[in-house]
Amino acid sequence: MSFETRAFLTVASQFASIELVQSVVDDLLTEIDLTEESRHWIGLALREAMANAIKHGNGVGDKHVEVEVGFVPEEVILCIRDQGDGFDPGGVKDPLAPENLLSSCGRGIFYMKRLMDEVDFRFVENGTEVVLRKRIAPESVPEETNT
Amino acid sequence: MKITQRKANNVTILDLEGKITIGIGDVAVRDAVQTAIAGGKNILLNMAKVTTIDSAGVGELVSAYTTVTHRGGKLKLVNLPAKVNDILQITQLITVFEIHDDEMEALESF
Numbered sequence: 001m002s003f004e005t006r007a008f009l010t011v012a013s014q015f016a017s018i019e020l021v022q023s024v025v026d027d028l029l030t031e032i033d034l035t036e037e038s039r040h041w042i043g044l045a046l047r048e049a050m051a052n053a054i055k056h057g058n059g060v061g062d063k064h065v066e067v068e069v070g071f072v073p074e075e076v077i078l079c080i081r082d083q084g085d086g087f088d089p090g091g092v093k094d095p096l097a098p099e100n101l102l103s104s105c106g107r108g109i110f111y112m113k114r115l116m117d118e119v120d121f122r123f124v125e126n127g128t129e130v131v132l133r134k135r136i137a138p139e140s141v142p143e144e145t146n147t
Numbered sequence: 148m149k150i151t152q153r154k155a156n157n158v159t160i161l162d163l164e165g166k167i168t169i170g171i172g173d174v175a176v177r178d179a180v181q182t183a184i185a186g187g188k189n190i191l192l193n194m195a196k197v198t199t200i201d202s203a204g205v206g207e208l209v210s211a212y213t214t215v216t217h218r219g220g221k222l223k224l225v226n227l228p229a230k231v232n233d234i235l236q237i238t239q240l241i242t243v244f245e246i247h248d249d250e251m252e253a254l255e256s257f
Binding site for chain 2: 040048095096101104105107108110
């Protein structure tokens with residue numbers, strides 16, 4: 001991907017890893033002067049992507065999740081990669097449909113799409129990559145990435 | 148996630164504090180609701196100190212709601228922080244739960 005990577009993390013496929021990654025990403029987002037509100041929603045989208053990677057992609061266990069954080073002018077980009085078998089995005093049920101409203105699961109991707117500006121899934125030979133993009137105010141972009 | 152249980156008349160109040168998120172907080176809420184159900188059918192979740200809720204946490208709230216309702220009880224929410232309110236709004240669950248801004252008012256509604 002063509003962006004300046006600010007962090008590249010490889011973590012165990014455990015739910016506890018979500019806290020670690022979100023903490024690191026939150027620190028990076030603080031550097032670019034995002035509001036607490038914006039950081040919260042980006043962090044929540046990240047949590048959902050990681051939860052999917054661990055729960056539905058790898059499973060909890062010995063595999064790993066990779067997280068890449070980068071900035072391009074006016075945009076924050078988060079890539080989350082698992083080592084799972086992938087899934088059919090078209091098979092994800094609409095959580096707003098009356099028959100799904102009281103379901104105990106199936107809202108993660110929906111939240112990601114509502115909280116971020118773009119969410120793309122890429123299925124590769126050895127896993128799945130989800131790319132989350134959030135546009136930010138131009139003045140938030142660090143000078144070194146704004147050239 | 149820290150959960151404290153209180154009782155007021157025929158209602159069990161669970162004061163939730165921290166994150167209701169996958170792997171930790173969601174399980175804690177599930178266990179606390181199961182315990183509360185054993186002691187009475189009406190439950191009020193005090194969300195005032197919930198800092199973050201994710202889809203797994205939302206799923207637990209929905210599960211708790213359906214479990215309590217199927218047993219003839221009522222599960223209501225009080226003191227929703229703005230961010231929790233927003234999350235329930237996005238998935239239209241704001242229309243499912245009965246939500247109050249004041250604990251006394253919530254208790255009187257059971």
